[in-house]
Amino acid sequence: MNHNLYLQLSSHFDRQPDKVLIDTPDGDRYRYRDVLSLSQRMAHVLHDRGVEPGDRVVVQVDKSPQAIMLYLACLQVGGVYLPLNTAYTDAEIDYFLGDAEPRLYVCRPQAEESARRLAAACGVEAVETLGVDGDGSLMALVDLASEDERVADVGPDALASILYTSGTTGRSKGAMLTHQNLAANSQALATTWQFSAEDHLLHALPIFHTHGLFVACNIVFTVGASMTFLPKLDAEQLLDLMPRATVLMGVPTFYTRLLASPRLDRETTANMRLFVSGSAPLLAETHREFSERTGHAILERYGMTETNMNTSNPYDGQRRPGTVGFALPGSEVRITDRESGDTLLPGETGAVEVRGPNVFKGYWRMPEKTASEFRDDGFFITGDLGVIDADGYLSIVGRDKDLVISGGYNVYPKEVEQWIDELPGVVESAIVGVAHPDLGEGVTAAVVLKPDASLDEEAVLAALSDKIARYKQPKRVFFVDSLPRNVMGKVQKNVLRERYADLYQPSGASSD
Ligand code: MCA
Ligand code: AMP
Numbered sequence: 001m002n003h004n005l006y007l008q009l010s011s012h013f014d015r016q017p018d019k020v021l022i023d024t025p026d027g028d029r030y031r032y033r034d035v036l037s038l039s040q041r042m043a044h045v046l047h048d049r050g051v052e053p054g055d056r057v058v059v060q061v062d063k064s065p066q067a068i069m070l071y072l073a074c075l076q077v078g079g080v081y082l083p084l085n086t087a088y089t090d091a092e093i094d095y096f097l098g099d100a101e102p103r104l105y106v107c108r109p110q111a112e113e114s115a116r117r118l119a120a121a122c123g124v125e126a127v128e129t130l131g132v133d134g135d136g137s138l139m140a141l142v143d144l145a146s147e148d149e150r151v152a153d154v155g156p157d158a159l160a161s162i163l164y165t166s167g168t169t170g171r172s173k174g175a176m177l178t179h180q181n182l183a184a185n186s187q188a189l190a191t192t193w194q195f196s197a198e199d200h201l202l203h204a205l206p207i208f209h210t211h212g213l214f215v216a217c218n219i220v221f222t223v224g225a226s227m228t229f230l231p232k233l234d235a236e237q238l239l240d241l242m243p244r245a246t247v248l249m250g251v252p253t254f255y256t257r258l259l260a261s262p263r264l265d266r267e268t269t270a271n272m273r274l275f276v277s278g279s280a281p282l283l284a285e286t287h288r289e290f291s292e293r294t295g296h297a298i299l300e301r302y303g304m305t306e307t308n309m310n311t312s313n314p315y316d317g318q319r320r321p322g323t324v325g326f327a328l329p330g331s332e333v334r335i336t337d338r339e340s341g342d343t344l345l346p347g348e349t350g351a352v353e354v355r356g357p358n359v360f361k362g363y364w365r366m367p368e369k370t371a372s373e374f375r376d377d378g379f380f381i382t383g384d385l386g387v388i389d390a391d392g393y394l395s396i397v398g399r400d401k402d403l404v405i406s407g408g409y410n411v412y413p414k415e416v417e418q419w420i421d422e423l424p425g426v427v428e429s430a431i432v433g434v435a436h437p438d439l440g441e442g443v444t445a446a447v448v449l450k451p452d453a454s455l456d457e458e459a460v461l462a463a464l465s466d467k468i469a470r471y472k473q474p475k476r477v478f479f480v481d482s483l484p485r486n487v488m489g490k491v492q493k494n495v496l497r498e499r500y501a502d503l504y505q506p507s508g509a510s511s512d
Contacts, residue, residue, distance in 0.1 A: 313393075
């Protein structure tokens with residue numbers, strides 16, 4: 001049996017060729033047959049460019065329907081799709097290309113010069129471009145190509161994608177996701193959230209992460225639904241489109257920004273059947289406010305790059321604010337003691353561990369790291385802390401891992417600290433996430449300088465600007481005499497978080 005995810009995602013292509021699958025606010029419309037034809041021609045191009053099953057295809061392009069066709073084409077030929085955040089700097093891309101060793105690198109037309117330079121340095125021979133309007137060298141080749149209908153025959157454990165997720169050591173790790181991981185998860189979600197071909201999704205998330213790519217797009221393809229592709233979050237635009245949509249998926253910032261519009265009410269959302277939130281904690285207060293204004297209870301779910309989605313509040317039944325619901329069908333969740341690993345009882349807080357067909361195969365070329373994050377019985381240690389209540393609802397109450405989540409993007413403090421610590425005049429630094437009304441957490445730096453150093457906030461930020469993506473860069477930098485430490489010498493990040501707690505609040509005092 002061929003386990004290629006492409007077969008699941010393309011199962012509706014022949015059945016409803018004339019139905020519009022993707023449209024855009026600019027009036028572009030791609031029917032199922034257009035997407036099939038274009039992606040099959042793209043598959044032909046990938047074959048011609050030498051992409052064989054198992055080869056990585058690194059993609060750093062703006063969101064467009066063509067980018068999704070590239071994803072489908074890559075699956076079809078058995079390639080490993082490796083999308084990168086468009087915010088990544090050359091320094092970051094250099095690492096990914098070197099680590100992933102792709103057969104092909106697809107970049108934005110405006111980045112071609114630097115992309116070719118980086119690719120050459122990493123020994124990557126094939127570089128193509130894809131622009132936001134479907135322009136670029138890749139589409140020029142697609143225009144000349146015929147459709148290739150061959151679907152690579154792959155086993156369930158073959159890699160479909162690698163998504164990089166930053167590591168606690170500061171070095172990014174490639175999470176290896178198999179065809180089975182992605183197929184099983186989108187089936188489980190489509191069933192749990194009662195998706196059908198009648199659904200129309202408002203898609204305003206980026207398509208280089210699990211949420212926007214695997215959760216959103218894979219479900220739409222799996223059930224034969226349709227979606228409007230928006231380049232980015234624009235709350236007013238979402239409200240304009242809601243009368244002809246049925247589902248929205250977003251990070252919590254989507255919901256706080258929608259709430260900020262006086263247009264959000266029962267009438268505007270009357271046609272919608274489901275609002276999904278994830279990637280970061282949704283404040284119970286936001287959940288309640290949204291319910292009061294619209295009559296819709298946001299459905300919060302919990303996932304990770306490594307595991308896809310693990311749990312979800314129920315579709316039918318109570319969606320409890322502040323909780324992430326129950327394990328998805330086929331998946332298991334348990335809470336364990338952080339030291340002993342023993343399973344804890346309902347009501348007891350501990351480490352969240354998950355197991356199921358959704359859980360990844362391991363980190364790319366990091367077998368030891370992979371082994372250290374799995375228990376002997378196959379449970380993956382998520383690094384989140386949680387508690388399951390007497391009714392079985394899971395709540396995420398904290399993190400064992402040092403991580404900041406800003407607007408749904410993960411920022412690993414160690415990575416930012418390493419860059420700051422390298423600056424002349426810096427003794428050491430600490431990065432913390434401080435409550436932020438729009439982004440959930442705001443990246444904040446505390447820096448200790450040598451006595452004779454003359455760095456200021458602006459200079460630190462300028463030095464980081466070409467090193468790490470903008471969203472990882474601190475919103476504020478503070479200079480301190482020393483970092484608070486416990487008796488073991490460990491930096492007490494909670495003390496820093498408390499010190500800067502009001503920083504980003506509307507009435508927040510400056511903590512200089
Ligand atoms: C943009 N900026 C940010 C962020 N996004 N800064 C911090 N955190 C962010 N998340 C900066 C830009 O660099 C820019 O800076 C300024 O804010 C405005 O940029 P713009 O693009 O206009 O921002 P925006 O459109 O307001 O975007 C905010 C956003 C977006 C809507 C929250 O970041 C977003 O779509 N986030 C979703 C991320 C996501 O898909 N996560 C899922 C990961 P300047 O002006 O200074 O240059 S998957 C996952 O986590 C797991 C598996 C799961 O469970 O889903
Ligand atoms: P990522 O590595 O980008 O996949 O981020 C995964 C992390 O996001 C998880 O380990 C959690 O810490 C966090 N996360 C995702 N969804 C939720 C949620 N609904 N509530 C709280 N945290 C979440």
